[in-house]
């Protein structure tokens with residue numbers, strides 16, 4: 001008996017290793033040779049449907065600065081000028097890298113299977129923070145941070161590619177308030193909130209990533225014109241979430257295509273910070289659409305998500321504490337095209353379970369719609385087990401082949417940073433990642449901050465320069481010392497004036 005168990009364990013371990021090797025191979029072509037970064041002609045996407053509309057290549061033709069084990073990446077970034085490449089060789093780096101200039105490529109070099117590793121040792125908050133325009137970050141292993149692995153703060157035209165990100169705290173890859181970006185071929189695991197979090201962005205493609213054992217796999221939040229394609233999202237609490245968080249400066253999510261993804265086994269227990277928005281996601285959620293409009297779900301394989309395969313809901317039901325008069329909380333014009341769905345909803349929990357029992361069912365459906373919303377459609381309703389789709393009509397399209405990318409054909413201009421806009425930009429780009437008006441995110445409700453610091457912007461400047469942990473039920477806020485004094489006071493004044 002004991003031996004059989006042991007044998008089983010060994011076999012399982014071998015199997016997992018084999019799968020790991022397979023996945024490693026597909027994602028990183030780890031042939032043992034030096035990994036040569038993609039040629040310039042391919043720096044934007046390799047279009048999956050048609051090359052004719054692929055985005056213009058991004059070119060870095062400045063100097064190459066080399067960082068070797070034992071040296072500092074940040075020092076090299078400080079020496080770099082726009083157009084330069086910072087090449088980081090294998091080694092372990094314990095640092096936070098800030099990129100506040102434009103057009104820099106931060107490029108890991110993989111030699112004989114060894115990667116450059118950024119290790120925060122659970123002491124540092126963030127691995128890489130960029131605020132510049134046209135930043136690219138690729139080929140890093142990033143682990144054990146407390147805040148974010150790669151966070152963009154209002155940087156446009158970004159590329160985040162081919163990174164492994166494990167246990168980096170709240171978010172993995174988090175471009176905030178950026179336009180025109182590409183997130184591809186990354187693997188992320190063990191993230192407390194969202195592994196890939198596209199927040200308040202426009203025109204972003206999220207392609208060929210693997211996300212597992214996170215609370216949220218891929219999140220498109222308060223963002224527009226996004227493509228989520230060819231990703232493998234498994235064993236998270238929720239697989240792919242397309243929604244609106246109320247209280248943020250950008251009030252809408254719309255025009256999102258979720259296509260050709262594997263969304264399976266998203267039944268992980270929810271380990272989100274208590275009180276945070278994602279901590280309410282029920283385990284077993286495949287794809288969630290909440291208050292987002294014009295979302296198209298096409299050709300995904302969605303299976304074994306125990307609560308439901310696709311859940312469509314409004315803010316009133318999904319996030320009842322939400323209170324933002326400028327957010328329209330209904331999911332409108334959702335289009336469900338052909339998908340393969342089976343074995344979803346086997347073990348619904350909470351309200352969904354109660355609702356099913358009231359309808360004399362123990363199993364939840366593949367597709368579940370609940371609450372408001374108009375104009376939604378589905379191609380072949382009879383293919384799936386559904387609930388609440390009686391108002392769904394027939395879509396006017398049958399595929400999305402005419403949309404190979406949501407990225408723009410040209411680079412967009414950097415976000416403008418005139419003095420008046422500095423406060424707004426800093427708030428949008430940084431603070432809104434954790435603070436919202438009228439609801440709790442990672443940090444306290446902005447309205448509470450306004451009440452505490454009314455007429456006292458200097459008090460906010462002092463706090464954000466040297467935050468103390470004031471509340472038992474909140475984590476510590478990371479210091480914002482990389483901001484200029486000018487930006488600190490501008491954001492403090494902006495925050496105090498902000499209205500929903």
Ligand code: HEC
Nearest residue numbers: 430431434442443444449460468469470471474475476477
């Ligand atoms: C990574 C998440 C995060 C980011 C980004 C963030 N905060 Fe916070 N903030 C927090 C958390 C968590 C708390 C609560 C800390 C506590 O009470 O212990 C907090 C608390 C605060 C407080 C309340 C202090 C008090 O006296 O109660 C202020 C003011 C504040 N943040 C301002 C800002 C500003 C301004 C920015 C943008 C420059 C910002 N925060 C960015 C997480 C964040």
